Amino acid sequence: MKNTLKNLKKIREKRVGKLKNFTKEERIEINPEIVLGKPVIRGTRLTVEYVLKLLGQGIKPEEILKGYPQLEKEDIEAVLDYAFKRVSEEKIFPLTLQVQNNYENSIGRKHFAPNFQSVNKERARS
Template sequence: MVTYHERIVADPQVMLGKPVIKGTRITVELVLRKLSQGATTQDITKMYPHITQEDVMAVLLYAADLLANEQMIDTAA
């Protein structure tokens, strides 16, 4: 089972602290944008051959967990 804890890191010295795939400068944001533009996991691993399908899945898990823990603010009040 893929988890993101070993694959996604944030270091202030790399990409201004944005979450990246460990050992790369490929940000979670970049991968999500590529996926939203229609790229497949295979497309992304071809564009960036030093990352794996598991890395891409870790990006998705990271984003899902981030949203699951997001607190909603009621602006209607």
């Protein structure tokens, strides 16, 4: 097991250099050739989304690190930092719901089958 762990870390370090030199931002990578461009932990195919899902399911960071020995505590911190930044930059736009009195006319009768009749507010009350 220890040899496997050492091998995983060596392989990862070869691919991305010395990990200690990376900032949190640099530990997250977006590359169209890796997992369709989803944000991943650099040097792995573990997506930010997947790690967040594990954390959301109540799995402790220590357990994740045991299951993925090539990761470091700083990688988990980088995932959380990345997610925080994305959510804090999110813009919320209010949506309003409009009820159409005559739905058929709003999109055109031609879109319905010949015998189809929509129910508008007046017909629904009767």
